[in-house]
Every structure is written in structure tokens, then in C-alpha cells.
Amino acid sequence: MMRNWYFRLLFSYFPILVLAFSIIIFLSYIVVNETTRKETKKADGIATGYTIDRVERAVREIEMTILNEAAKNPNFTLYMNRSTDLEVKYAVVRSLRAIMEDNKLIHSVYVYRRADGTILTDYGQSELSSFGDRAFIGQAWNNLEYRGWSPSREYRESEIAQPAAVISMYKRAPLPFGDDGLIVINVDLYEIEKMIGGMTNRQLSFMRVRDAAGQLVYPPDDGDDAAAEGKVLTTARSERLGWTFESGIQAGQLFGWVSVISYVWVAIASLTFAAAIVYLIWITKRNYKPIRLMVNRIQTLQLRNEGTGRELDDLAVIDRALEKLIDQARDYEKEKRESAAIQRRQLFLDLIAGERGRHIGERLSKLNPLPEKERYAVAIARLEQYESFQSDYSPGEQNLMKYALGNVMQELALSEELYAWGEWAAPDRIAFILAADGDAASVKTRLRRTASVARAWMEERLRIPLSFGIGSVVDGWRGLHEAYCAALTAMDHQLSIGRDAVATSDDLPNGAQREMYKYMQLCTECVQKFRLTDETWREKLELLFRQLEADAPRDEDIHSLLRLLLQLLGRELKELSGNLGGHFEGEQAELWRSRFAYAPSLREMKALLLEYLNEIYRTYVAISETKSYKAMIAEMRAYIQENxxxxxxxxxxxxxxxxxxxxxxxxxxxxxxxxxxxxxxxxxxxxxxxxxxxxxxxxxxxxxxxxxxxxxxxxxxxxxxxxxxxxxxxxxxxxxxxxxx
Missing domain, CATH: 1.10.10.60 (Homeodomain-like)
Incomplete structure (x- = not known):
């Protein structure tokens, strides 16, 4: 059977090897051909674009040179103004000759003066009636708004002169929009053909250029036959000239070198295939030996345990043994993980509850939740707006969010060299025990920074608002209960001592808790001033919040005072009119109360309350005063001063x-x-x-x-x-x- 397994292992590789080899050869050939075709087309497009750009730049340079000369040389304007001075005419002729000598693409330039029907060329002056290009002048004068180049045409200065193939552009004179004549520019098509020919290798590629009228511009003679032997790869249009450029590769030139590469590739592939067969036989024989030893050992154990000599297939033996081993390992890991998680959570709760004894130290050493450090601290993170959190997310999503919060806090703490261990102490509250080296002030600073970053991260990424309470820093695990109680106290004073929703026990006020009667008296005075439309009610409100910031009462007490203030005010005002009653009862009032409840600090609570009371005050003042213009202007003035x-x-x-x-x-x-x-x-x-x-x-x-x-x-x-x-x-x-x- 072992020899059968060896041959099965050996021959099972061959179909895969042959199939993979065939696919590689086929795909390689396709990829090479496709890549070659795309790159050839891309290169042809670049070359055609370059040719178009060169031609357009050349004619644009001609146009700008003549326009600049006509604009800067006053003799052109004098000539158009019917100057009879011969020196003016000679100056214009010299200028035209200089331009033509500087650019070999220019065939000719002439100026037509409509007033007396004269033509001024680089050879002198002639009459329109005897000028060989008078038909083009007539067409141009009937279409003065045209700004482009003409299709290819024949140009001659006289009836007996030899015609020349040119493209032409005309401009109204004097520039830019005069009606006294024309400046006509003729570009030699032969020079353009030479320029294009210098940029085209006709042994490998071809190019056809046609003007707007469909006339063949390039190649000059029998270009269609040459081009017909190849495939057009690129078609582009010059907007400036109105020409269409078609280019491609001459037949027989595109894939000739691909064949050479294909032969070389086939030779390499054949040698690789032979080498692969030799290597396959060698590696199969090498890998067969440990498989045979493994199957022998498994069969020996099975015969000993089961007491049967029934012969099994090699793969069945290995599969059966591995299945048992995996099941046993999975059960063991699950039990171990569940037991460790329960033990860690119970140890955490015992530490923050103040449990003492030798067994706590032994459990710490066994579970090792945190490394042993000089300082320890406790931080508590609370999910704000927990009711919304429960309604917006399913139980599974809530667990995922809580898991993310624990991991984020641990990773951020580690970046500050703090080691965090967190457990959920309540549905909306997770507590962290943190260990670190260094003095207490440094640990507290790093912990505050970690809490601020974690709060910002959760709110920005997951849209979950958090608040943190940070307890005192202690020297050993025995002080964790004290640190936890300090963190709870700081959390209860979040509104008054919290900075960016992070409150620390160090910021708690010293001394006994202030009497609530003092705050109630301020609330009553504020309501009385408000009721009498005395503007100093805002000062009373400001004084109340300054006192709260100084004394730092519990958040619960602050919310109770706010409810008291609104109840007193509502009792005084809501019966006066329906508009005032709507501020204290109904959907809008509930929305305001919700905003007050979720205010993260005293400062924001004060701003919200002031905005709310200002809105009520304006309504109250409008009802209390008469509807004369005095009352209207007073209300407008108050609104302007506020806004x-x-x-x-x-x-x-x-x-x-x-x-x-x-x-x-x-x-x-x-x-x-x-x-x-x-x-x-x-x-x-x-x-x-x-x-x-x-x-x-x-x-x-x-x-x-x-x-x-x-x-x-x-x-x-x-x-x-x-x-x-x-x-x-x-x-x-x-x-x-x-x-x-």
C-alpha cells in the first residue's frame, strides 16, 4: 500500500503541472501580444500628438509674428490710411521680406488696401484687377468674421505665375478690427509636408493628413496606397488648422519581433518543463518518507487502543487522528479561555471593592493581568446618552462598540507607557486599572492625556460621546479601592470640574459640601428679576453659575437646581399666554430639557440656558409691553444687542x-x-x-x-x-x- 501511496502522490501532480504549464504559455503569449499592441498604439498616439503640436506651434508662431509686426510697425497703419509716401510703402515691403526670410514656412504675405484696390507684396505694389489671388480676397472680404486657416489651395501672384499649394489666413486691418483692408498670410504646404515627413519613419509607420475640405495634405503623392497596407491606430484632429491626422504601423512591421521572442520563450519553457519533471520526482520521493513514518505511528497507536487490525486508507488514518486532536485542543482552549476571563473579571471586581488577603496576591501572580509597576491608578469611562445608545444599536452592535472602547483605551494607554486592564462595572460604565512607572504627577498627566485622546477618537470615529473620571494615583494594588472611589466622585462632579469631559479627583474642591439653600436663593432672585423685566436677571444667572463653578457641587445637584429654576419661572409665566406656555410645555420644551441634560460642562449648560431664557424673555417683554412703536423698537434694540x-x-x-x-x-x-x-x-x-x-x-x-x-x-x-x-x-x-x- 505504501508503494501505491507513493505513486499516487507522484502522478497526482502531473495533471496540475501540465495544465499550469499550458496556461502559463498561453497567457504569456496573449499578454505579450496585447501589451505590444497597446504600447504600439500608445507610442503612435504620442508621436501623432507631437506632430500635431509641432505643426500648430509653427503656424501659431507665424500668425503671432505677423500680427506683432503689424501692430508695432506704424507704417502698416499709415499705408492703410492711404499714405502716398513711397518710404512708407518701402518700409512695409521690407518688413514683409524680413518676416519671410526669418521663417521658411511662409510662402508669401501681402496687404490689401480696399480704399484704392491696391495690393502690396514683398515684390511691390499691384492693382487688385491684375492680382492673381483676387478671388481669395473677394471670398475673405465676404467672410470677415472667420479667424481660422483656409483649406489647402493654389496661390499665384499673377496670371502667368506658377501656382503654389498653400494654406492661408487673413486679418482685418488696421488691427484688430479695422475695415480698411486685409493682411493675408500664405504658408507653403510643401514646407509643412517636409516638416511632417521629417517626423515620420515611412519604413515603419504611415501618416495621412486631410484638411477640412477632405483634401489630402500629406503624403503629397500616392499616400493612400502606402497607408492602405497598414492599420490606422490613431485618429486626431487639429482644431486650429481643421486638419485630420490618421497614423498607424506599416503592415508586417508590428509583430515581427514577437515571433522571435515566442520561439525563445518556447525553448525556455521546454527546458523548464523538463527540469520541473525531474524536480517533481525528486521532491515526491523526499516528501514520501516522513508521510510513511507518520502513518505507521498512527496505525500502531490505533491498533493498541482499539484492539482491531482493520486496515485503513492512509488519508483516512491521518484525517481521523487529526480530527480527534483538533477537537480535544479546541475544547481545552475554550474551557481555559472561559475560566481565565471569569477569574480575571472577579479579581478586578475584588480589587476595586477593597478585598484584601494573601489570596489576592496569589491570584494576581497567577493571572498576571498587569505588569508590576511603581504606581497604580483607576479611570472610569461612562457612555453618555446611554438611552440613545441602546435605541440606536442592536445588542450585538452595542457589544462590538464596547469591545472597541476597551481596546482603544488599552492601545492609547500603551502609547503613553501605561498598562491598562479594563472591565465593565455597569452597563454604561467601564473601569480601568492602570499601572505605570514614574512619579504620581507624571502618571496623572499621561492618564488625562490618554483619556482625552480616547474620548475624541470614539466621538469622531464611532459617534459615541464619553466622559471620564480619573481617581488618585496609589503606590500599590491595596490602594485601588480608594482610587476607584475617587474616580467615582470625580465622575459625579463632571459638569463643574471636567475639562473636555475628563474630570480628575485632584480638581475636587476641599472642605464640606456647600448648602443648597444659597443656590436656591439665587434662583429665586433671578426669577423675580426676570418677572419684573429687570435686565439684571442675567447678572443673577451669571452669579449663580460662577458660584457653582467655585463650589463644584455634584452633577445631580446642578441638574436639580436647573429644574428648580425652570419650575419657578414656568409657574410665574406660563399662564400669561399660550406663547409663553409653549416654552415650558410641549415638544419644544422637552427638546430644551434634553439639551440641558446632555450638556457636557457648566459653561455649555450656561450658554444653552441663557439662549433659552433670552428667547422666553423676548416673548415675555413683547407680551408685557404695549404694541406701540416704542415697544417694537425696544424689542428690536434688545435683539440687535444680543445678535x-x-x-x-x-x-x-x-x-x-x-x-x-x-x-x-x-x-x-x-x-x-x-x-x-x-x-x-x-x-x-x-x-x-x-x-x-x-x-x-x-x-x-x-x-x-x-x-x-x-x-x-x-x-x-x-x-x-x-x-x-x-x-x-x-x-x-x-x-x-x-x-x-
Missing amino acids: FANPDLSLKHLSDRFQISGKYASYLFKLEYDMKFVDYLVRLRMQHAERLLAYGDDTIQDIALKVGYANSITFGRVFKRTVGVTPSDYRRLKMRPSAPQ
Whole structure:
């Protein structure tokens, strides 16, 4: 049986070898032929394009030379103005001769003066009636708007002169659009043919050129017969001349060298095939020996264990043994992995829960979740907007996102030389134990940087907002419970101490928790000022948030204060009108409350709340005041003061906002403030810009954007017109803002 296996192994390779060899030979030949054809066509296209470019450049150079001479030489203009001075005519003739001598492609150039019907050539002056090219002049004069070159034609200066094949262009004189005559340029087709012929190897390739009328320009004699022997590979058109260029390879020249390569390739392939057969026999014999030994050992074990002498096929023996081995290895790895994951998670929970004892150290040594380092710390990552996260993703997608968060945090921590071990402590919260060397401040800095990068990465790539709480740095695993509690406390103060949604325990305020009564009093005062339409309600709100930033209460307390403020305000205002009630109840109110709940910091919460209260305040003021123009202009003024930095603020914007016409809004401003709306807006913006220039260090461009200008150039021009100096001089001279009016 062993000898049968040897021959089976040996001969099983032959069909594959022969098939692969045949396919390689066939494909190689196809690839070589196809590559040759494509490269030949590509090269032919490049050569044809080069020829067209050369010809177009030549005629363009002729055109520009004559036009420049006609424009710069005053004698042409004098001649067209019916000058009888012989010196003028001689000067024009000399100029035409010089141009023709400088360019051999130019056959002739002549000037036609319509006033007296005279023609001025390089040989002198003649009358139109005796000029041999008068028919072309008549055609040109009837089509003065044509700017291109004519088809090939015959040109002669007199009736007895020999005709010459040329292409012609004419220009109205005096340049550029005069009606006093024409300048006619004739290019010698014979010279063009020589130029094209110098760029074409007629032994290998051919080229046909036809003008717009279909007349053959190149080759000059019997070109079709020569070209018919080859295949046209490239057809291109010159837009300047209106010529069509056809080119290709002469028959018998394209694939001659391919045959030589094919013979060499067949010889090489035959030698390779012979060598492959020899190598196949040798390698089969060499590989057969370990297979025979392996099958013998497997059969010996099977006979011993099963007690049967039943003979099996070699492949069946190997397959049966490998199947058992793989099943056993898979079961073992699965059990080991599940057991290790459970043990690691339980150890993690015991560490952050403060479990102590010798068995903790033994479990750490056995599982080795982290390398032994000088410092340890705990960080907690929380999934913000967890309800949306659950509704937007399926359970499988949620698990994938959580897995990605753990891996991203571990990899980013490793880049900062921090070793992270993370486990999900709650459905929306994952805790990390981190180990590192170095002093506590360095570890805390690296940990904060890792958390910031991880938060930005998750929000940018996966659109999942995160917040982090970072606990204290401890010297050993026994302090991890303390670090975990500090991280939880920092997480609870995210709004007040968090920076870019990362809060650390070091930023927690010292001392006892402040009494909530103080904040409630500020909320009540703010609502009272608001109810009395006292503009100082904004100052009370600002004072409330400054106090919250200084005292850093828990996030839960801040949200409770916000709800209290809105409840007090709603109780005071929502019954006054349906418009006010809509701000406190309904879909829009729920949207605002959702935005407040997801605000990542006190600063953003304050901005949202101020925007919300300003909107309510405007509605409340409009209801409280009478509907006279006084009330309207006061509301418009308040709106302008709040939105003067909007570059789109205009009379149209105000008319749309307050449902009045632009003319009426302008009339109200003129009546109330004795100035136009634009002047009022500019004065308000410039006053604010003066304060920014005097007391801030923003750039001129940033200040321009803050006061409603899209660029610093417009802002600087308006500022100088209003204040008298440029913004940079105002800052350099350390000028002080003028008093608000």
C-alpha cells in the first residue's frame, strides 16, 4: 500500500503541472501580444500628438509674428490710411521680406488696401484687377468674421505665375478690427509636408493628413496606397488648422519581433518543463518518507487502543487522528479561555471593592493581568446618552462598540507607557486599572492625556460621546479601592470640574459640601428679576453659575437646581399666554430639557440656558409691553444687542424676525434714535471692537469675526472710517474705548 501511496502522490501532480504549464504559455503569449499592441498604439498616439503640436506651434508662431509686426510697425497703419509716401510703402515691403526670410514656412504675405484696390507684396505694389489671388480676397472680404486657416489651395501672384499649394489666413486691418483692408498670410504646404515627413519613419509607420475640405495634405503623392497596407491606430484632429491626422504601423512591421521572442520563450519553457519533471520526482520521493513514518505511528497507536487490525486508507488514518486532536485542543482552549476571563473579571471586581488577603496576591501572580509597576491608578469611562445608545444599536452592535472602547483605551494607554486592564462595572460604565512607572504627577498627566485622546477618537470615529473620571494615583494594588472611589466622585462632579469631559479627583474642591439653600436663593432672585423685566436677571444667572463653578457641587445637584429654576419661572409665566406656555410645555420644551441634560460642562449648560431664557424673555417683554412703536423698537434694540455679531443681521433679517417691512423698521430707527439702522449697528459693533482691542489680546481677524465681519479688511476699513485710526494703530497707541451712547 505504501508503494501505491507513493505513486499516487507522484502522478497526482502531473495533471496540475501540465495544465499550469499550458496556461502559463498561453497567457504569456496573449499578454505579450496585447501589451505590444497597446504600447504600439500608445507610442503612435504620442508621436501623432507631437506632430500635431509641432505643426500648430509653427503656424501659431507665424500668425503671432505677423500680427506683432503689424501692430508695432506704424507704417502698416499709415499705408492703410492711404499714405502716398513711397518710404512708407518701402518700409512695409521690407518688413514683409524680413518676416519671410526669418521663417521658411511662409510662402508669401501681402496687404490689401480696399480704399484704392491696391495690393502690396514683398515684390511691390499691384492693382487688385491684375492680382492673381483676387478671388481669395473677394471670398475673405465676404467672410470677415472667420479667424481660422483656409483649406489647402493654389496661390499665384499673377496670371502667368506658377501656382503654389498653400494654406492661408487673413486679418482685418488696421488691427484688430479695422475695415480698411486685409493682411493675408500664405504658408507653403510643401514646407509643412517636409516638416511632417521629417517626423515620420515611412519604413515603419504611415501618416495621412486631410484638411477640412477632405483634401489630402500629406503624403503629397500616392499616400493612400502606402497607408492602405497598414492599420490606422490613431485618429486626431487639429482644431486650429481643421486638419485630420490618421497614423498607424506599416503592415508586417508590428509583430515581427514577437515571433522571435515566442520561439525563445518556447525553448525556455521546454527546458523548464523538463527540469520541473525531474524536480517533481525528486521532491515526491523526499516528501514520501516522513508521510510513511507518520502513518505507521498512527496505525500502531490505533491498533493498541482499539484492539482491531482493520486496515485503513492512509488519508483516512491521518484525517481521523487529526480530527480527534483538533477537537480535544479546541475544547481545552475554550474551557481555559472561559475560566481565565471569569477569574480575571472577579479579581478586578475584588480589587476595586477593597478585598484584601494573601489570596489576592496569589491570584494576581497567577493571572498576571498587569505588569508590576511603581504606581497604580483607576479611570472610569461612562457612555453618555446611554438611552440613545441602546435605541440606536442592536445588542450585538452595542457589544462590538464596547469591545472597541476597551481596546482603544488599552492601545492609547500603551502609547503613553501605561498598562491598562479594563472591565465593565455597569452597563454604561467601564473601569480601568492602570499601572505605570514614574512619579504620581507624571502618571496623572499621561492618564488625562490618554483619556482625552480616547474620548475624541470614539466621538469622531464611532459617534459615541464619553466622559471620564480619573481617581488618585496609589503606590500599590491595596490602594485601588480608594482610587476607584475617587474616580467615582470625580465622575459625579463632571459638569463643574471636567475639562473636555475628563474630570480628575485632584480638581475636587476641599472642605464640606456647600448648602443648597444659597443656590436656591439665587434662583429665586433671578426669577423675580426676570418677572419684573429687570435686565439684571442675567447678572443673577451669571452669579449663580460662577458660584457653582467655585463650589463644584455634584452633577445631580446642578441638574436639580436647573429644574428648580425652570419650575419657578414656568409657574410665574406660563399662564400669561399660550406663547409663553409653549416654552415650558410641549415638544419644544422637552427638546430644551434634553439639551440641558446632555450638556457636557457648566459653561455649555450656561450658554444653552441663557439662549433659552433670552428667547422666553423676548416673548415675555413683547407680551408685557404695549404694541406701540416704542415697544417694537425696544424689542428690536434688545435683539440687535444680543445678535450684533451675526454677519447676516440686516433690515431684511429684522423685518423677517419681527414681521414688519424693512422700510418701516428703518423709519422706526430714524424716528427713535435719529440715525439709520446701519449706522446704529456699525456704532454698536465698533464700540464692542474698541473694548476687545483695548482689553483683549485677540487677533484682528478674530475680533472682526466676533463683531460680525467676515474678514479683517472690511472690518479695518469700517473701523478707520468710524474711529479715525486703523485697529492695529488703535491697539498700538493703547487708546481707550469711547463711552457707550
